[in-house]
Amino acid sequence: MAEHDFRYSLLNPQHTLTECRALAPGRYQVTGNGGSIKAADTLLVTLKGSRDLCLRLQVEKVRHLINPPGQWLAVAKGPVFKELAILNWxxxxxxxxxxxxxxxxxxxxxxxxxRAPAAQARISELGWVARGERHLCPNCQGDAQ
Structure with a gap:
């Protein structure tokens, strides 16, 4: 159960994604090279059109291809989106x-x-705290307590 990072920021030609597409809400097909992917592994995949968001996908099954060498095809489960939107706030x-x-x-x-619950969840991931309409950055959270 390893975690494999395929975000764009790494740009390693021996360890890359060829394709990631949704088969159905919450199910994805991922094709890539390298990484020795196995069932139950986690893949971190950059969201198309995003600067820094990524999907965390759990590999359900993987098939290693003979040609080209090192390429694999995986089916994974992840976040359920019927219609994905990436917003900036x-x-x-x-x-x-x-x-x-x-x-x-x-x-x-x-x-x-x-939108508001998704934004609040992202703010929390980034270390900020929201209390009602007030927001506190990580530096000011200790001062407020």
Whole structure:
């Protein structure tokens, strides 16, 4: 159960993704080279159109191809999106006015009501805290307690 990082930032020709496409909501087909992928491994894959968002996919089954050598085809499960949207938002720290410019992924099929919870989840991943309408950056969280 290893974790394999295939994000664009690594750009290693011996360890790359050829394709990642959705088969159905929550199921993905991934083709790549290198990495010795096995069932139950985790793949980190950059979201198309994003600066820094990635999907965390759990490999269900993998088939290693003979030609070209080192290539594999995997079926994996991951986040369920009917219609993926990547949005950019900004928040300011209410204590020091530091600004966070961030991206987050949301299922556009769920409409406007899904945006705020998805944004709050992403803010938390980045180490910020939201208390009602107030936001605190990681530096100011210790001061507030």
């Amino acid at each position: 900004q928040v300011n720290c209410d204590a020091c006015s530091a600004q966070l410019d961030f991206e987050f992924a949301v299922d556009a099929a769920l409409g406007e009501k899904a």
